[in-house]
Amino acid sequence: GQRSEEEEHHSLETFTFYLSEPLSKERVEAFSDGVYAIVATLLILDICEDNVPDPREVEEKFHGSLLEALSEYGPNYLAYFGSFVTIGLLWFVHHSLFLYVTKATRLMGLLNILSLAFIGGLPLAYQLTSEFAEKSHNEVEAIQVSCVITFFASIFQFAIWTTALLNEEETLHAFARYGGKEHAFMFAKLALYPCVSLGAFFLTCLLSEFSTAIFHLMQIVIPFVFLALRIFVRISLTAVKSVISLYRWKVVLLEEEEACLSPNETLS
Numbered sequence: 489g490q491r492s493e494e495e496e497h498h499s500l501e502t503f504t505f506y507l508s509e510p511l512s513k514e515r516v517e518a519f520s521d522g523v524y525a526i527v528a529t530l531l532i533l534d535i536c537e538d539n540v541p542d543p544r545e546v547e548e549k550f551h552g553s554l555l556e557a558l559s560e561y562g563p564n565y566l567a568y569f570g571s572f573v574t575i576g577l578l579w580f581v582h583h584s585l586f587l588y589v590t591k592a593t594r595l596m597g598l599l600n601i602l603s604l605a606f607i608g609g610l611p612l613a614y615q616l617t618s619e620f621a622e623k624s625h626n627e628v629e630a631i632q633v634s635c636v637i638t639f640f641a642s643i644f645q646f647a648i649w650t651t652a653l654l655n656e657e658e659t660l661h662a663f664a665r666y667g668g669k670e671h672a673f674m675f676a677k678l679a680l681y682p683c684v685s686l687g688a689f690f691l692t693c694l695l696s697e698f699s700t701a702i703f704h705l706m707q708i709v710i711p712f713v714f715l716a717l718r719i720f721v722r723i724s725l726t727a728v729k730s731v732i733s734l735y736r737w738k739v740v741l742l743e744e745e746e747a748c749l750s751p752n753e754t755l756s
Contacts, residue, residue, distance in 0.1 A: 508655075513592040516600055520586075523604045524579045530611045531575065535568040563700065567618035570704030574638060574681075575610055577711045581645060581677050588664035588674065589652055596648050596659075603644035609637040617700045628692050631703050635689040642681035649678050673718065684710055 541557035549557070558565075582603075589596070613634035620630040652659040656666065663670040688706060691698050 509594050511592045511594050511597045513586065513589060516592050516597055517586055520582060520600060520604060521579075523607060524575065524582075527607055527610055528572065528575055531568065531571055531614055534611055534614060535564065539564045539568075564618040566701060566704045567614050570707035571610055571614040571617075573708050573711060575607070578607060578641060578645070578681065581642075581680075584674065584677060585645060585649055588661040588670065589648075589659060590661055591659045593651070593659065596651050599644050599648045599651065603641055603648070606637050606641035606644070610641070613637050617703065620700070627700055628698070631692050631698070631700060632689055634703070635685040635692075639682055639685040639689070642678070642685065646678040646682060649674065676714070676718075680710070680714055 539561045541554070541560070546552060546554055546557045586592075613630075616630035617627075617634055620626040652664075653666065656664075662668055664674050665671060684706070688698075688703060
């Protein structure tokens with residue numbers, strides 16, 4: 489038979505309550521750290537397995553020069569560093585996020601698992617961009633696949649923070665809430681890689697000269713640019729506060745001097 493409206497409303501409330509039930513924050517962090525560690529290990533194993541020159545080849549082809557032999561694997565090493573920096577920064581953002589999360593929910597845990605599923609695809613992104621490092625249509629598609637993997641790995645992290653903001657008084661530290669001291673920086677951290685990956689994806693569609701080397705250099709440089717931007721913002725805010733406090737101090741001194749003057753001196 490057909491279900492009544494009350495039963496459907498009750499089932500909807502149960503489902504909503506189920507997603508908002510608390511989840512062990514420590515277990516979420518432990519599981520996430522384990523996944524990040526395994527992904528980083530796989531990436532290291534990939535670079536160490538097939539990218540070491542053969543001793544005979546070094547002697548015969550490169551006349552005993554190991555550095556010249558290693559230069560043949562330059563694109564692979566660049567892809568490794570770019571991918572490792574991406575994993576490292578995504579882990580750092582995840583750490584910063586759960587540093588301010590005071591209570592995790594099942595919905596946040598589900599979004600975290602979805603993010604980790606795409607984190608696990610980063611070694612695949614490394615292999616694609618290192619294998620198709622020559623100018624071809626496959627090179628562009630390899631970059632686009634890497635951008636898609638990075639986008640979804642980071643956008644689900646952003647979704648965790650958005651979910652926490654919906655009930656920020658229970659799930660977030662006061663610093664990360666709307667209007668808090670770290671709210672703007674958390675937004676910038678979590679929005680960094682979704683914006684960068686989307687930008688790189690559209691650049692592959694617009695620029696025919698966009699290569700894997702440029703893509704991996706972007707991966708390496710962007711975290712340092714973000715760090716420099718944060719330092720610049722901090723210095724600028726400190727300078728503005730110093731100017732404001734100096735101005736207020738001068739105003740207070742003038743008011744005190746005027747208060748010390750007699751009425752006749754004030755009129756003169």
